[in-house]
Amino acid sequence: MTRYRYISSAVADDVAAADGEWVEQLSGQVGTRLPHVWLEAGSGAESGADSKAGQGEQLSSLDLCGPGFALLVGPEAADWSQAVQAVSRETGIDIALCRKGEWFDACELPADGAVLVRPDAHVAARSDRGLSPETLPGIVRALLSRTPAGF
Structure with a gap:
Protein backbone atom coordinates (compact mmCIF):
# COMPACT_ATOMS: atom_id res chain seq x y z
CA MET A 1 0.00 0.00 0.00
CA THR A 2 2.98 2.38 0.10
CA ARG A 3 2.38 3.55 -3.48
CA TYR A 4 -1.33 4.08 -2.96
CA ARG A 5 -2.74 7.60 -3.38
CA TYR A 6 -5.67 8.79 -1.28
CA ILE A 7 -8.29 10.62 -3.32
CA SER A 8 -10.58 12.31 -0.81
CA SER A 9 -11.34 15.55 0.97
CA ALA A 10 -8.53 14.60 3.37
CA VAL A 11 -6.04 15.82 0.76
CA ALA A 12 -6.05 19.19 -0.98
CA ASP A 13 -5.80 18.33 -4.65
CA ASP A 14 -8.58 17.80 -7.15
CA VAL A 15 -6.06 16.82 -9.84
CA ALA A 16 -5.10 13.63 -7.98
CA ALA A 17 -8.33 11.90 -9.04
CA ALA A 18 -7.34 12.22 -12.69
CA ASP A 19 -3.88 10.86 -11.91
CA GLY A 20 -5.20 7.56 -10.49
CA GLU A 21 -4.94 5.74 -7.18
CA TRP A 22 -1.49 4.21 -7.67
CA VAL A 23 1.87 5.83 -8.37
CA GLU A 24 4.99 4.23 -9.81
CA GLN A 25 7.33 5.99 -7.36
CA LEU A 26 6.78 7.95 -4.16
CA SER A 27 7.83 11.53 -4.86
CA GLY A 28 5.60 13.41 -2.46
CA GLN A 29 2.52 13.42 -4.68
CA VAL A 30 -0.56 14.72 -2.90
CA GLY A 31 -2.33 11.76 -1.28
CA THR A 32 0.75 9.52 -1.13
CA ARG A 33 3.01 8.74 1.80
CA LEU A 34 5.92 11.14 2.23
CA PRO A 35 9.05 9.50 0.78
CA HIS A 36 11.74 8.38 3.20
CA VAL A 37 14.90 10.48 3.12
CA TRP A 38 17.70 10.44 5.69
CA LEU A 39 18.18 13.88 7.29
CA GLU A 40 20.68 15.26 9.77
CA ALA A 41 18.91 15.95 13.07
CA GLY A 42 19.33 19.02 15.21
CA SER A 43 19.24 21.73 12.56
CA GLY A 44 16.30 23.50 11.04
CA ALA A 45 13.32 22.46 13.12
CA GLU A 46 11.40 25.55 14.15
CA SER A 47 8.67 23.85 16.16
CA GLY A 48 10.42 20.87 17.68
CA ALA A 49 9.80 18.63 14.69
CA ASP A 50 13.05 16.74 15.15
CA SER A 51 13.18 16.50 18.92
CA LYS A 52 13.25 12.71 18.47
CA ALA A 53 16.97 12.78 17.66
CA GLY A 54 19.98 14.69 18.93
CA GLN A 55 22.38 17.06 17.19
CA GLY A 56 24.42 15.29 14.52
CA GLU A 57 22.25 12.14 14.47
CA GLN A 58 20.25 11.06 11.45
CA LEU A 59 16.52 10.76 11.31
CA SER A 60 14.08 9.83 8.59
CA SER A 61 11.85 12.38 6.91
CA LEU A 62 9.04 10.14 8.21
CA ASP A 63 10.18 10.88 11.78
CA LEU A 64 9.08 14.48 11.23
CA CYS A 65 5.47 13.35 10.87
CA GLY A 66 2.98 13.07 13.71
CA PRO A 67 1.49 13.37 16.13
CA GLY A 68 0.07 16.39 14.27
CA PHE A 69 0.52 18.04 10.89
CA ALA A 70 4.04 18.86 9.68
CA LEU A 71 5.05 21.50 7.17
CA LEU A 72 8.37 20.76 5.49
CA VAL A 73 9.82 23.77 3.72
CA GLY A 74 12.93 24.01 1.59
CA PRO A 75 15.93 26.15 2.59
CA GLU A 76 14.99 28.87 0.12
CA ALA A 77 11.25 28.87 0.91
CA ALA A 78 9.32 31.92 2.06
CA ASP A 79 8.80 32.54 5.76
CA TRP A 80 5.94 30.29 6.84
CA SER A 81 6.05 31.15 10.57
CA GLN A 82 3.18 33.65 10.52
CA ALA A 83 0.96 31.36 8.45
CA VAL A 84 1.59 28.43 10.82
CA GLN A 85 0.84 30.63 13.84
CA ALA A 86 -2.37 31.90 12.19
CA VAL A 87 -3.55 28.33 11.60
CA SER A 88 -2.82 27.44 15.21
CA ARG A 89 -4.75 30.46 16.53
CA GLU A 90 -7.68 29.89 14.18
CA THR A 91 -8.05 26.11 14.40
CA GLY A 92 -6.24 25.05 17.57
CA LYS A 100 15.94 21.08 6.90
CA GLY A 101 17.65 18.54 4.74
CA GLU A 102 17.38 17.52 1.12
CA TRP A 103 13.84 16.08 1.33
CA PHE A 104 12.67 18.39 -1.48
CA ASP A 105 14.72 16.48 -4.08
CA ALA A 106 12.82 13.28 -3.24
CA CYS A 107 9.55 15.22 -3.64
CA GLU A 108 10.69 16.67 -6.97
CA LEU A 109 10.31 20.22 -5.65
CA PRO A 110 12.71 23.15 -5.90
CA ALA A 111 14.58 24.42 -2.83
CA ASP A 112 11.82 26.98 -2.23
CA GLY A 113 9.13 24.27 -2.15
CA ALA A 114 6.94 23.06 0.70
CA VAL A 115 4.76 20.08 1.58
CA LEU A 116 2.05 19.83 4.22
CA VAL A 117 2.03 16.34 5.72
CA ARG A 118 -0.84 14.78 7.65
CA PRO A 119 -0.24 12.98 10.96
CA ASP A 120 -0.34 9.63 9.10
CA ALA A 121 2.66 10.73 6.96
CA HIS A 122 0.58 11.29 3.81
CA VAL A 123 1.11 14.47 1.79
CA ALA A 124 -1.92 16.74 2.11
CA ALA A 125 -0.73 19.63 -0.09
CA ARG A 126 2.30 20.82 -2.07
CA SER A 127 3.58 24.22 -3.06
CA ASP A 128 3.42 23.39 -6.77
CA ARG A 129 -0.28 22.50 -6.34
CA GLY A 130 -1.49 25.64 -4.57
CA LEU A 131 0.08 25.51 -1.11
CA SER A 132 1.51 28.87 -0.03
CA PRO A 133 1.69 30.87 3.20
CA GLU A 134 -1.46 32.68 2.05
CA THR A 135 -3.44 29.50 1.27
CA LEU A 136 -2.30 27.42 4.27
CA PRO A 137 -5.14 28.44 6.64
CA GLY A 138 -7.84 27.69 4.04
CA ILE A 139 -6.25 24.39 3.09
CA VAL A 140 -6.07 23.26 6.71
CA ARG A 141 -9.71 24.30 7.30
CA ALA A 142 -10.75 22.31 4.21
CA LEU A 143 -8.75 19.26 5.34
CA LEU A 144 -10.47 19.45 8.71
CA SER A 145 -13.84 19.83 6.95
CA ARG A 146 -14.36 23.23 8.58
CA THR A 147 -14.93 24.98 5.26
CA PRO A 148 -15.69 23.90 1.70
CA ALA A 149 -12.73 23.19 -0.57
CA GLY A 150 -11.63 26.09 -2.69
CA PHE A 151 -9.35 27.63 -0.11
Whole structure:
Protein backbone atom coordinates (compact mmCIF):
# COMPACT_ATOMS: atom_id res chain seq x y z
CA MET A 1 0.00 0.00 0.00
CA THR A 2 2.98 2.38 0.10
CA ARG A 3 2.38 3.55 -3.48
CA TYR A 4 -1.33 4.08 -2.96
CA ARG A 5 -2.74 7.60 -3.38
CA TYR A 6 -5.67 8.79 -1.28
CA ILE A 7 -8.29 10.62 -3.32
CA SER A 8 -10.58 12.31 -0.81
CA SER A 9 -11.34 15.55 0.97
CA ALA A 10 -8.53 14.60 3.37
CA VAL A 11 -6.04 15.82 0.76
CA ALA A 12 -6.05 19.19 -0.98
CA ASP A 13 -5.80 18.33 -4.65
CA ASP A 14 -8.58 17.80 -7.15
CA VAL A 15 -6.06 16.82 -9.84
CA ALA A 16 -5.10 13.63 -7.98
CA ALA A 17 -8.33 11.90 -9.04
CA ALA A 18 -7.34 12.22 -12.69
CA ASP A 19 -3.88 10.86 -11.91
CA GLY A 20 -5.20 7.56 -10.49
CA GLU A 21 -4.94 5.74 -7.18
CA TRP A 22 -1.49 4.21 -7.67
CA VAL A 23 1.87 5.83 -8.37
CA GLU A 24 4.99 4.23 -9.81
CA GLN A 25 7.33 5.99 -7.36
CA LEU A 26 6.78 7.95 -4.16
CA SER A 27 7.83 11.53 -4.86
CA GLY A 28 5.60 13.41 -2.46
CA GLN A 29 2.52 13.42 -4.68
CA VAL A 30 -0.56 14.72 -2.90
CA GLY A 31 -2.33 11.76 -1.28
CA THR A 32 0.75 9.52 -1.13
CA ARG A 33 3.01 8.74 1.80
CA LEU A 34 5.92 11.14 2.23
CA PRO A 35 9.05 9.50 0.78
CA HIS A 36 11.74 8.38 3.20
CA VAL A 37 14.90 10.48 3.12
CA TRP A 38 17.70 10.44 5.69
CA LEU A 39 18.18 13.88 7.29
CA GLU A 40 20.68 15.26 9.77
CA ALA A 41 18.91 15.95 13.07
CA GLY A 42 19.33 19.02 15.21
CA SER A 43 19.24 21.73 12.56
CA GLY A 44 16.30 23.50 11.04
CA ALA A 45 13.32 22.46 13.12
CA GLU A 46 11.40 25.55 14.15
CA SER A 47 8.67 23.85 16.16
CA GLY A 48 10.42 20.87 17.68
CA ALA A 49 9.80 18.63 14.69
CA ASP A 50 13.05 16.74 15.15
CA SER A 51 13.18 16.50 18.92
CA LYS A 52 13.25 12.71 18.47
CA ALA A 53 16.97 12.78 17.66
CA GLY A 54 19.98 14.69 18.93
CA GLN A 55 22.38 17.06 17.19
CA GLY A 56 24.42 15.29 14.52
CA GLU A 57 22.25 12.14 14.47
CA GLN A 58 20.25 11.06 11.45
CA LEU A 59 16.52 10.76 11.31
CA SER A 60 14.08 9.83 8.59
CA SER A 61 11.85 12.38 6.91
CA LEU A 62 9.04 10.14 8.21
CA ASP A 63 10.18 10.88 11.78
CA LEU A 64 9.08 14.48 11.23
CA CYS A 65 5.47 13.35 10.87
CA GLY A 66 2.98 13.07 13.71
CA PRO A 67 1.49 13.37 16.13
CA GLY A 68 0.07 16.39 14.27
CA PHE A 69 0.52 18.04 10.89
CA ALA A 70 4.04 18.86 9.68
CA LEU A 71 5.05 21.50 7.17
CA LEU A 72 8.37 20.76 5.49
CA VAL A 73 9.82 23.77 3.72
CA GLY A 74 12.93 24.01 1.59
CA PRO A 75 15.93 26.15 2.59
CA GLU A 76 14.99 28.87 0.12
CA ALA A 77 11.25 28.87 0.91
CA ALA A 78 9.32 31.92 2.06
CA ASP A 79 8.80 32.54 5.76
CA TRP A 80 5.94 30.29 6.84
CA SER A 81 6.05 31.15 10.57
CA GLN A 82 3.18 33.65 10.52
CA ALA A 83 0.96 31.36 8.45
CA VAL A 84 1.59 28.43 10.82
CA GLN A 85 0.84 30.63 13.84
CA ALA A 86 -2.37 31.90 12.19
CA VAL A 87 -3.55 28.33 11.60
CA SER A 88 -2.82 27.44 15.21
CA ARG A 89 -4.75 30.46 16.53
CA GLU A 90 -7.68 29.89 14.18
CA THR A 91 -8.05 26.11 14.40
CA GLY A 92 -6.24 25.05 17.57
CA ILE A 93 -4.13 22.74 15.38
CA ASP A 94 -0.37 22.86 15.85
CA ILE A 95 1.76 22.39 12.75
CA ALA A 96 5.40 21.41 13.19
CA LEU A 97 7.45 23.65 10.91
CA CYS A 98 10.66 22.11 9.61
CA ARG A 99 13.22 23.70 7.31
CA LYS A 100 15.94 21.08 6.90
CA GLY A 101 17.65 18.54 4.74
CA GLU A 102 17.38 17.52 1.12
CA TRP A 103 13.84 16.08 1.33
CA PHE A 104 12.67 18.39 -1.48
CA ASP A 105 14.72 16.48 -4.08
CA ALA A 106 12.82 13.28 -3.24
CA CYS A 107 9.55 15.22 -3.64
CA GLU A 108 10.69 16.67 -6.97
CA LEU A 109 10.31 20.22 -5.65
CA PRO A 110 12.71 23.15 -5.90
CA ALA A 111 14.58 24.42 -2.83
CA ASP A 112 11.82 26.98 -2.23
CA GLY A 113 9.13 24.27 -2.15
CA ALA A 114 6.94 23.06 0.70
CA VAL A 115 4.76 20.08 1.58
CA LEU A 116 2.05 19.83 4.22
CA VAL A 117 2.03 16.34 5.72
CA ARG A 118 -0.84 14.78 7.65
CA PRO A 119 -0.24 12.98 10.96
CA ASP A 120 -0.34 9.63 9.10
CA ALA A 121 2.66 10.73 6.96
CA HIS A 122 0.58 11.29 3.81
CA VAL A 123 1.11 14.47 1.79
CA ALA A 124 -1.92 16.74 2.11
CA ALA A 125 -0.73 19.63 -0.09
CA ARG A 126 2.30 20.82 -2.07
CA SER A 127 3.58 24.22 -3.06
CA ASP A 128 3.42 23.39 -6.77
CA ARG A 129 -0.28 22.50 -6.34
CA GLY A 130 -1.49 25.64 -4.57
CA LEU A 131 0.08 25.51 -1.11
CA SER A 132 1.51 28.87 -0.03
CA PRO A 133 1.69 30.87 3.20
CA GLU A 134 -1.46 32.68 2.05
CA THR A 135 -3.44 29.50 1.27
CA LEU A 136 -2.30 27.42 4.27
CA PRO A 137 -5.14 28.44 6.64
CA GLY A 138 -7.84 27.69 4.04
CA ILE A 139 -6.25 24.39 3.09
CA VAL A 140 -6.07 23.26 6.71
CA ARG A 141 -9.71 24.30 7.30
CA ALA A 142 -10.75 22.31 4.21
CA LEU A 143 -8.75 19.26 5.34
CA LEU A 144 -10.47 19.45 8.71
CA SER A 145 -13.84 19.83 6.95
CA ARG A 146 -14.36 23.23 8.58
CA THR A 147 -14.93 24.98 5.26
CA PRO A 148 -15.69 23.90 1.70
CA ALA A 149 -12.73 23.19 -0.57
CA GLY A 150 -11.63 26.09 -2.69
CA PHE A 151 -9.35 27.63 -0.11
